[in-house]
Amino acid sequence: MQPNWDTILGPLCMPLVDRFTTLLKDIRVTSCAYYKETLLNDIRKAREKYQGDELAKELTRIKFRMDNIEVLTSDIIINLLLSYRDIQDYDAMVKLVETLKMLPTCDLADQHNIKFHYAFALNRRNSTGDREKALQVMLQVLRSCDHPAPDMFCLCGRIYKDIFLDSGCEEDASRDSAIEWYRKGFELQSSLYSGINLAVLLIVSGQQFETSMELRKIGVRLNSLLGRKGSLEKMNNYWDVGQFFTVSMLASDIGKAVQAAERLFKLKPPVWYLRSLVQNLLLIQRFKKPITEHSPRQERLNFWLDIIFEATNEVTNGLRFPVLVIEPTKIYQPAYVSINNEAEERTVSLWHVSPTEMILSASA
Structure with a gap:
């Protein structure tokens, strides 16, 4: 009589099969975890190493490696979104989140922090209907979030502020809504x-400060918050220096505003940041009670404002340009250059913000 090997070996073989299955699952989990960590580190390194077009190319290479939904985590998506934000590729941010929405087994696009970046990108991209959609997304997040972050209120304020600016500062309802949302964030x-x-x-x-x-x-409160940042000379973050500059402009403190502008220049902030800074500076200049002081300090501040405004212009059509002349002492001297194309002999004029003036012929 032949032995029934299935009966005899079954109890031995089944645990072995189960063991192999468990081992394979462990290997898969370990492999996925390693791959996720590698992707996250590569994105972080790319943000540190590259800028502009080079960063965009590196992010494209990284995205090609994300062909498995199992490796997608909130950290990876957030870091990708921040990387696209760094290069102002708001369209890529929008498309990334909208792609996540279409994945049947992925709920990352429903997370509040990812929706926040999605609304931010929609507002900045500003295609037809984007700002209304961004506002809709954020209001839905605030309704469903038990403990909303101050940044969420501020983003609603930013959207309404941009709508107000788009109207040429005519749409008072949007301005007032922006005030309410920023106030909520500031109070929180x-x-x-x-x-x-x-x-x-x-x-x-x-x-106005005098009556409000x-x-x-x-x-x-702003002065207190700035005090925690330390002295201006030790600030190495252009965000901090830009905020110091804006607060000084709000307070009509010309001396500190000049120092902050000089510090900001040395930190070489990106143009996209300067554009954001200029928005508030223009509003302050237009609506704040004007300073009547006529002094070398005021002239120096006007020069730095010209430098900042000029840096944000894509096309320059003027005949007078603010420049910085490096003296033999390695000190930057504010000056203006004027080009005269109308005269019989074309000339280039250079004059410092202080009275000294020098005229050079075009052939010099």
Whole structure:
């Protein structure tokens, strides 16, 4: 009689099969975890190493490696979104999140932090209907979020502020909505970002520091927040210096504004940041009670404002340009260059913000 090998070996073989299955699963989990960590590290390294077009190319290479939904994590997606934000590729941010929405077994696009970046990108991309959609996304997030972050309120404020700016500062309802949202963010957790935008928009609405108790309280809080950053000379982040500059402009502190502008120049901020800074500076210049002081300090501040505004212009058609002349002492001297093409002999004029003037012929 032949032995029934299945009966005899079954109890031995089945555990072996189960063991192999468990081992294979462990290998797969370990492999996925390693791959996720590698992707995350590669994205972080790319952000540190590259900028502009080079970063865009590197991000494209990294995305080609993300062909398995199992390797997608919130950290990886957030870092990709931040990387695209760094190069102002807002369309890529929008398309990344909308691609996630179409994946049947992926719920990452439903996470509040990813929706926040999605709404941010929609607002910045500003195609037809983008800002309305961004606002809809954020309002839905705020309705479903138990403990919303101050940045969420501020993003709603930013969207309404951009709608107000798009209207040529004519749509008061959008301005007032922006004020309310920035106020909510500032009251929830005071920050330089929310406080500066709230103060600027209150000034746009007609308030002034001399008569507004709310503006005075905001000013005191902003000075306190700036004090925590340390001295201007030790600030190495252009965001901090830009905020110092804006607060100084709000306070009409010409001396500190000049120092902050000089510091900002040395830190070489990207043009996209300067454009954002210029928006508030233009609003302050237009709506804040003007300074009547005529002094070398004011001339120096006007020069730095010209430098910042000029840096954000894609096309320059003027005949006079602000420049910085490096003296033999390695000190930057503010100056202007004027080009005269109308004269019989074309000339280039150079004059410092101080009275000295020098004229060179075009052949010199």
